[in-house]
Amino acid sequence: MASYYADRLHGRRMSDGTRYHRDSLTCAHKRYPLGTMLKVTNIKNGKSVVVKVTDRCGTRRIIDLSYAAAKQLDMLRAGIVMVRVEKYTQPLGVPFKPSDEIDMPELDFEITEKPDFSTPIWKKTDDEDKAQHEIKAQNRREQRAVNRHKRK
Numbered sequence: 001m002a003s004y005y006a007d008r009l010h011g012r013r014m015s016d017g018t019r020y021h022r023d024s025l026t027c028a029h030k031r032y033p034l035g036t037m038l039k040v041t042n043i044k045n046g047k048s049v050v051v052k053v054t055d056r057c058g059t060r061r062i063i064d065l066s067y068a069a070a071k072q073l074d075m076l077r078a079g080i081v082m083v084r085v086e087k088y089t090q091p092l093g094v095p096f097k098p099s100d101e102i103d104m105p106e107l108d109f110e111i112t113e114k115p116d117f118s119t120p121i122w123k124k125t126d127d128e129d130k131a132q133h134e135i136k137a138q139n140r141r142e143q144r145a146v147n148r149h150k151r152k
Contacts, residue, residue: 002040002063002083004070014055022067028055029063032087039088040065042073042081049073050088 010022016034020026032038032053040063041048049065049072057064063085065073075081 001061001080002065002073002075002085003061003080004065004067004075007067016054018054020055020066024066025049025051025069025072026054026066027051027063027069028057029053029085030057037088037090038063039086040069040073041084041086042075043084044081045074047073 005020005022005028007022009020012020014020014026015028027038027040029036029038034053034055036053037050038053039048039050049069051065051069055064061080063083065075067076070076073081073083
């Protein structure tokens with residue numbers, strides 16, 4: 001027998017320390033270790049979902065599912081359904097990788113020279129650096145003269 005979490009638990013801490021979110025595919029189970037992936041199948045309609053054990057449940061139910069997992073199993077109206085629970089092992093290999101090899105054309109990336117529009121500070125010459133310091137010093141002198149004029 002499986003049930004699902006009430007909305008009032010949204011945001012509360014689970015046994016593994018994470019917060020419950022009603023849109024996550026999580027569950028509570030009595031015996032499986034926290035972090036275990038389980039495949040839960042609704043016996044009545046054959047729909048299944050893979051969930052992660054994040055909490056512990058009481059003695060009445062085999063498993064408590066999150067709202068999202070219950071929705072995928074189409075058990076929201078019933079509330080409690082008979083399910084089959086089995087440990088989920090991910091298939092070996094890279095996820096989402098096609099099983100057959102695809103012949104791709106070889107790409108030739110040509111490296112071109114790009115124009116140098118700006119020079120990084122660490123690459124500037126001493127003459128450019130001195131010119132910038134001189135401009136800043138001139139601006140400071142002008143600002144002091146304006147401030148003196150305002151005081152009078």
